[in-house]
Amino acid sequence: MQAASYLADVLRQYDANGIHIGSGLPKATCPCGLCQKVRKFEATPSATPADAASEADKRDATRYRWLRDSDRLPEEIDGEIVVGTAGGEDVLFDSALDKAIDAAIQRERQQGEVRA
Numbered sequence: 001m002q003a004a005s006y007l008a009d010v011l012r013q014y015d016a017n018g019i020h021i022g023s024g025l026p027k028a029t030c031p032c033g034l035c036q037k038v039r040k041f042e043a044t045p046s047a048t049p050a051d052a053a054s055e056a057d058k059r060d061a062t063r064y065r066w067l068r069d070s071d072r073l074p075e076e077i078d079g080e081i082v083v084g085t086a087g088g089e090d091v092l093f094d095s096a097l098d099k100a101i102d103a104a105i106q107r108e109r110q111q112g113e114v115r116a
Contacts, residue, residue: 022034
């Protein structure tokens with residue numbers, strides 16, 4: 001369900017005076033789970049799209065660092081996490097992988113193709 005549709009669904013649970021239709025009590029004092037969630041949501045400062053993008057960037061960075069961390073691998077696996085092409089000619093790891101990613105991003109920027 002899309003956020004706007006979900007929000008509209010939630011708002012339909014209250015009348016014009018903020019009374020929860022299901023319980024007949026004011027949203028501010030109704031003990032039901034929905035009203036508790038709505039009160040908590042309303043008390044939380046609004047997140048901006050930039051905040052959401054920043055959080056997504058942090059998650060991506062954490063995933064990438066995890067992927068690159070060969071210290072997390074079991075003892076019996078000796079080596080690095082590598083990325084290779086289907087032909088097997090370009091096998092990249094560690095700083096060589098970082099440099100290849102940076103170069104590809106730079107090429108896309110120069111060609112106007114960066115997707116976020």
